[in-house]
Amino acid sequence: MIEIKNIEKSFGGVKILKGVSCVFEAGKTNLIIGQSGSGKTVLLKSLLGIHTPEMGTISFDGRIYSDLSADEKREIRTEIGMLFQGSALFDSMTVSENVGFPLRMFTNDSSAKIQKRVDFVLERVNLVGAHKKLPSEISGGMQKRVAIARAIVNNPKYLFCDEPNSGLDPNTAILIDNLIREITEEYNITTVVNTHDMNSVMEIGDHILFLKNGLKAWEGTKEEIFLTENEAIVEFVYSSELFKKVREAYLKG
Amino acid sequence: MKGLIYKEVDDLIIDSLGIVAFISFFVGGVVSMQTALNLTNSFIPKYLIGYATRQSVILEFAPTFMSIIMAGKMGSFITSSIGSMRVTEQIDALEVMGVNSLNYLVFPKIIALLLYPFLVGIGMFLGITGGYIATVYGGFGNSIDFIDGLQRDFIPFHVVYAFTKTFIFGMLLATIPSFHGFYMKGGALEVGKASTVSFVWTSVTIILLNYIITQLLLTK
Ligand SMILES: Nc1ncnc2c1ncn2[C@@H]1O[C@H](COP(=O)(O)OP(=O)(O)OP(=O)(O)O)[C@@H](O)[C@H]1O
Ligand SMILES: [Mg+2]
Numbered sequence: 481m482i483e484i485k486n487i488e489k490s491f492g493g494v495k496i497l498k499g500v501s502c503v504f505e506a507g508k509t510n511l512i513i514g515q516s517g518s519g520k521t522v523l524l525k526s527l528l529g530i531h532t533p534e535m536g537t538i539s540f541d542g543r544i545y546s547d548l549s550a551d552e553k554r555e556i557r558t559e560i561g562m563l564f565q566g567s568a569l570f571d572s573m574t575v576s577e578n579v580g581f582p583l584r585m586f587t588n589d590s591s592a593k594i595q596k597r598v599d600f601v602l603e604r605v606n607l608v609g610a611h612k613k614l615p616s617e618i619s620g621g622m623q624k625r626v627a628i629a630r631a632i633v634n635n636p637k638y639l640f641c642d643e644p645n646s647g648l649d650p651n652t653a654i655l656i657d658n659l660i661r662e663i664t665e666e667y668n669i670t671t672v673v674n675t676h677d678m679n680s681v682m683e684i685g686d687h688i689l690f691l692k693n694g695l696k697a698w699e700g701t702k703e704e705i706f707l708t709e710n711e712a713i714v715e716f717v718y719s720s721e722l723f724k725k726v727r728e729a730y731l732k733g
Numbered sequence: 734m735k736g737l738i739y740k741e742v743d744d745l746i747i748d749s750l751g752i753v754a755f756i757s758f759f760v761g762g763v764v765s766m767q768t769a770l771n772l773t774n775s776f777i778p779k780y781l782i783g784y785a786t787r788q789s790v791i792l793e794f795a796p797t798f799m800s801i802i803m804a805g806k807m808g809s810f811i812t813s814s815i816g817s818m819r820v821t822e823q824i825d826a827l828e829v830m831g832v833n834s835l836n837y838l839v840f841p842k843i844i845a846l847l848l849y850p851f852l853v854g855i856g857m858f859l860g861i862t863g864g865y866i867a868t869v870y871g872g873f874g875n876s877i878d879f880i881d882g883l884q885r886d887f888i889p890f891h892v893v894y895a896f897t898k899t900f901i902f903g904m905l906l907a908t909i910p911s912f913h914g915f916y917m918k919g920g921a922l923e924v925g926k927a928s929t930v931s932f933v934w935t936s937v938t939i940i941l942l943n944y945i946i947t948q949l950l951l952t953k
Binding site: 525528529530554557558560562564565566568569570571572581582585586 | 740817818821822823825826828829830831832
């Protein structure tokens with residue numbers, strides 16, 4: 481479980497996050513949604529420790545990040561898996577080397593043991609037979625899957641995904657979303673996903689945090705999002721005709 | 734770490750052998766040819782060709798001008814490879830995993846460039862060889878005069894001076910381009926700009942330090 485309280489973050493005097501609080505529970509896919517520029521990535525990078533908020537606390541299962549020593553912070557980072565927006569695979573390494581990288585850096589496991597784990601997670605993300613390929617030699621959807629495999633190879637307690645399905649076709653996007661949710665439930669991970677894709681919201685939105693102008697404008701589940709009268713939500717979600725119709729159908733039952 | 738260092742040695746040193754050999758050989762040849770062509774007065778001894786080739790190749794051409802060329806070759810390679818890791822969030826990925834990314838990326842390059850004097854040594858050897866071949870086979874002088882010139886008034890400290898500055902330039906080649914890549918912001922276009930800026934700064938620094946080192950080591 482991750483708990484954030486009153487997070488504030490500015491860049492060059494402009495406040496991007498103006499005091500956001502939320503609880504992200506384990507075993508659930510927690511979504512952060514909001515318009516482009518609303519601060520989703522800034523919030524996620526604050527959770528990751530890449531940005532340091534000026535105000536507020538972030539606690540990982542009771543451990544308040546800003547109070548920890550450098551070693552303890554490093555320790556927490558080894559418990560985090562991150563899926564970056566552009567996959568961020570190391571382009572000089574093969575698929576297999578990419579996935580095994582965190583293990584080679586942080587464990588003393590034998591290469592046979594590492595290889596076994598790598599094979600296991602690659603199979604888990606339904607990617608077999610690409611071990612020896614370079615990231616540039618596989619498709620975007622496959623790259624995402626490799627990145628997920630790399631993010632979970634360490635058995636992370638926390639998994640963060642920045643727009644996991646941007647740039648993917650609808651089918652592949654749903655596959656990736658479902659993969660993230662299955663893994664979250666299977667290993668009881670605290671997962672936080674940034675997205676502005678309403679399909680993801682419908683598919684995997686166990687808990688949704690809606691950001692607007694640096695503040696939490698709404699919070700709830702994917703079922704509740706159809707029922708709420710919250711103006712900001714209605715405006716954001718139903719800017720698309722398709723979802724307007726979905727909502728009407730949903731309200732009719 | 735070992736693997737990373739081998740990879741950098743391969744990318745930076747081994748990969749540069751060809752261009753260093755090629756340029757040194759032909760520039761050495763031209764230096765001796767130019768010297769020979771300017772020795773029109775028959776009172777000037779012929780050994781001067783070998784002497785001038787040795788001095789210019791060892792003192793300036795191989796250490797300094799080869800480093801400027803390497804600032805273009807190795808430097809832009811380093812800046813663009815680290816810069817593209819920055820823009821594609823690979824550096825963030827390293828940080829998130831708890832890896833000290835600056836160390837991870839730059840340290841192996843510094844170690845690899847400890848071998849840079851070896852590269853410059855090859856440049857010196859081939860530069861002089863090129864001079865010898867151009868002189869002897871081009872009909873500008875004979876082998877005995879050239880070798881006499883190579884050995885005449887040899888000051889061992891000049892070699893120390895040349896390799897001292899080579900070592901320093903090697904460290905500049907590893908660090909300046911790395912920092913330009915590491916701290917860049919933006920996208921693919923900015924990677925290209927960062928490589929250009931890093932080349933300019935690396936060469937300006939090399940030229941200025943060359944002046945200062947020469948002043949410190951060779952003047953009394
Ligand atoms: N490192 C930074 N320095 C300065 N300003 C920044 C930085 N990172 C983000 N910002 C600013 O913070 C605001 C929010 O950016 P952020 O990337 O979090 O948006 P987002 O919600 O993730 O949008 P998108 O959906 O387009 O990814 C933007 O106005 C951006 O310009
Ligand atoms: Mg974003």
